[in-house]
Amino acid sequence: MGVFLHMKNPTKEPQNMTPTHHKLPCRDREVVGNELNTILAHLQHLHLVTKQAHWNIRGDGFIGVHRLLDKIDAELLEQIDESAERVEALGVAADATLEAIQKKSAIKNYPVGVRCIHTHLESLSAAYALVSEAGRKVIETADKHNDPGTADHVTGMTEQLDKWMWLIESNLPQPKDA
Numbered sequence: 001m002g003v004f005l006h007m008k009n010p011t012k013e014p015q016n017m018t019p020t021h022h023k024l025p026c027r028d029r030e031v032v033g034n035e036l037n038t039i040l041a042h043l044q045h046l047h048l049v050t051k052q053a054h055w056n057i058r059g060d061g062f063i064g065v066h067r068l069l070d071k072i073d074a075e076l077l078e079q080i081d082e083s084a085e086r087v088e089a090l091g092v093a094a095d096a097t098l099e100a101i102q103k104k105s106a107i108k109n110y111p112v113g114v115r116c117i118h119t120h121l122e123s124l125s126a127a128y129a130l131v132s133e134a135g136r137k138v139i140e141t142a143d144k145h146n147d148p149g150t151a152d153h154v155t156g157m158t159e160q161l162d163k164w165m166w167l168i169e170s171n172l173p174q175p176k177d178a
């Protein structure tokens with residue numbers, strides 16, 4: 001227990017978890033924390049592909065989309081920090097390393113060597129939608145494990161993801177009004 005020897009009743013934690021006075025059973029925190037860690041890896045991957053698009057796009061609407069993607073990325077980085085700290089608050093080690101992204105992220109085949117602004121916007125939109133959907137599943141897990149804090153955190157995150165998706169998709173050509 002190390003520095004936690006002074007604690008009166010620290011919960012007995014499995015080896016991969018940090019001792020804490022948190023009253024939610026460690027098994028519940030472990031399940032929820034691990035799922036949130038998977039979302040964290042996805043958010044980190046979104047950060048990478050958002051910057052990739054920010055740098056690579058060319059074409060109509062360039063400057064607006066170029067700036068928009070930087071604004072979204074700045075908000076995304078704040079979200080990443082909040083999510084990593086929520087994982088830590090549950091007594092699980094936050095893991096947003098390159099290895100974690102490679103192992104856990106379901107975002108695949110982001111276009112490389114592509115300039116078309118619409119291809120990037122379509123790919124980004126699909127990636128944001130995927131992470132938002134994954135987040136909604138974590139809300140269900142958090143509810144099942146009596147963790148309203150994480151459910152609330154991820155609810156806010158999915159709202160943000162949906163907003164970013166809307167901002168991205170609104171730059172795509174739209175069907176003509178009837």
Ligand SMILES: [Fe+2]
Pocket residue numbers: 054070
């Ligand atoms: Fe830039």
